[in-house]
Amino acid sequence: MNLIHAYNLEKHYYIENPMTLERKRIDVINDVSFQINKNESVAIMGKSGCGKTTLLKMLGGILFPTSGEIRYKGEILSGYNNEQLEIYRRTQIGFVFQDYKLLENMTIKENMILPCILDHQDIEKALERVETMAEMLQIGDRIDHYPCELSGGEKQRAAIGRALINFPSLLLADEPTGNLDTQTSKIVMDLLINIQKELKISMVLVTHDKEIADCCDRIVSIMDGKTY
Ligand SMILES: Nc1ncnc2c1ncn2[C@@H]1O[C@H](COP(=O)(O)OP(=O)(O)OP(=O)(O)O)[C@@H](O)[C@H]1O
Ligand SMILES: [Mg+2]
Secondary structure (H helix, E strand, C coil): CCCEEEEEEEEEEEEECCCCCCEEEEEEEEEEEEEECCCCEEEEECCCCCCHHHHHHHHCCCCCCCEEEEEECCEEHHHCCHHHHHHHHHHHEEEEECCCCCCCCCCHHHHHHHHHHHCCCCHHHHHHHHHHHHHHCCCHHHCCCCHHHCCHHHHHHHHHHHHHCCCCCEEEEECCCCCCCHHHHHHHHHHHHHHHHHHCCEEEEECCCHHHHCCCCEEEEEECCEEC
16 A cells, blocks of 8 residues: 555645735645655655645645645545644654754754654663664764764754654655755765665655656656646
8 A cells, every 4th residue: 555645736825915915826736646655765856936845744744735635544634633643743754854953952862862752752762763873874973962063964864863763654855965065965865765765664855956866766746736
């Protein structure tokens, strides 16, 4: 069975002119359908403003489609109540961002263990997992440092570790190499794909870079609000 089945998705935003209070509709996604299988990595490509981040947020249960449905393991996301949604986001989804979003006043270890603390897990066991994950991401010797003491590539590897620490089923990565140079991007991508395969999770990754997209199993392009 597929992990995600999205069909006939539409997403509109409304923006209000602060002077005239006139409301204008922006049609971002128009009739998008696709599936993501278990253990599969899918790259999403498309020009700036075409709705890639909007799509990731809908998959992550942060935004809802204006019409159409997203099914996760057969269950309709928009049918979840607030508590179910919170559990979905916390236990099934990992998010990685272009700008890492690490908490600057916490060490890498503290950043990585945070999702376990929020999930009220046993600290000792969680710490062991953080150390194992940091080794897998080759930042084992950096976990007692603060984000400002790490390179961009190391910060992104720490952010990937934080996103994966609770073994989500789906990793959503929004331009994860967008702030990195070509060589560092390649290193981070290789680690990301290896760890995704090793943990047997699915991944949806947004990128502008065809070489990065080619590291994934499949590429989906968005154009004029539709997938190709
Ligand atoms: N909350 C919002 N309210 C109104 N319009 C929005 C909102 N969020 C996004 N948009 C608009 O929707 C469109 C798609 O935005 P989105 O961030 O999904 O694009 P994107 O493909 O991720 O772009 P980029 O490659 O630049 O990150 C843009 O025109 C954006 O201005
Ligand atoms: Mg975006």
